[in-house]
Amino acid sequence: MAAFETALKKVGIWDVGKRPKSHKLQDSGSKEATKTVVEEEKSQRRFQEHQMAIKTKAKIKNKHTRNIITQMLNAVGPLKALNGYIASGERIHVVVRKEKGIKGYVEGVLKLYDRHWNLLLTEVEECYTHRKHKFCEDNIVLPTSEDNREDCSQRLRELGIKLPKQIVKSLNRKTVEIRRFLPQLLLRGEQVVLVHSVKEKS
Numbered sequence: 001m002a003a004f005e006t007a008l009k010k011v012g013i014w015d016v017g018k019r020p021k022s023h024k025l026q027d028s029g030s031k032e033a034t035k036t037v038v039e040e041e042k043s044q045r046r047f048q049e050h051q052m053a054i055k056t057k058a059k060i061k062n063k064h065t066r067n068i069i070t071q072m073l074n075a076v077g078p079l080k081a082l083n084g085y086i087a088s089g090e091r092i093h094v095v096v097r098k099e100k101g102i103k104g105y106v107e108g109v110l111k112l113y114d115r116h117w118n119l120l121l122t123e124v125e126e127c128y129t130h131r132k133h134k135f136c137e138d139n140i141v142l143p144t145s146e147d148n149r150e151d152c153s154q155r156l157r158e159l160g161i162k163l164p165k166q167i168v169k170s171l172n173r174k175t176v177e178i179r180r181f182l183p184q185l186l187l188r189g190e191q192v193v194l195v196h197s198v199k200e201k202s
Contacts, residue, residue: 002046068114075115085110085197094119094187095194096128104128106187107198117189124182129175 075083085092094106105128108121156163167179 068112071115072113079113079115079117082110082113082195086112091123091198092121093196093198093200094121094192096187096191097193098191102193103191106185108185114189117192119187119189119192119195120184121187122184124180124185126180126182126185127177129171129177132170132174132176 072079073083089109091107092110094108096103096106104126106121106124106126108124110119111122112120165181169177169179171177
């Protein structure tokens, strides 16, 4: 279309596609000049006003501005109370559940949490009840001769593994109470039933 409009301007509608009569008389310099003008006009595309480019400013994305800490600072409702526990550093009492009913509770210092109620606790004391027969099955030691017994405590120390302190207490004929003391614990939100301060426990 651009080539047609260029030819139309130069030779008119009746001479489109024909060489002008004076073409043979033109020297080589004028041929090159005409050719350059035609190529420049061909290369220039014509746009309407609504088709022109719009000037915009580049959007600068701020990276690493949205994380769990900044989001939870603006929490509202029950989650807002957890900010107070983190700021004060007081111990909290978390009632946890199992498949059916209440399993026990966990006490510790709250460090982090998210909107799914996943809690990161330190200096943790965990207390829960267990059926005696199931607890005994989990702690079965296969009978072996004294010659084949091996003390693994030294090997665990070399690997840097420290087993948590555990206290087992018999409550009645069927149930035992187990207390564990852990340096830190990540508690999943699906296990959380109730959260409150240890001072409010009474």
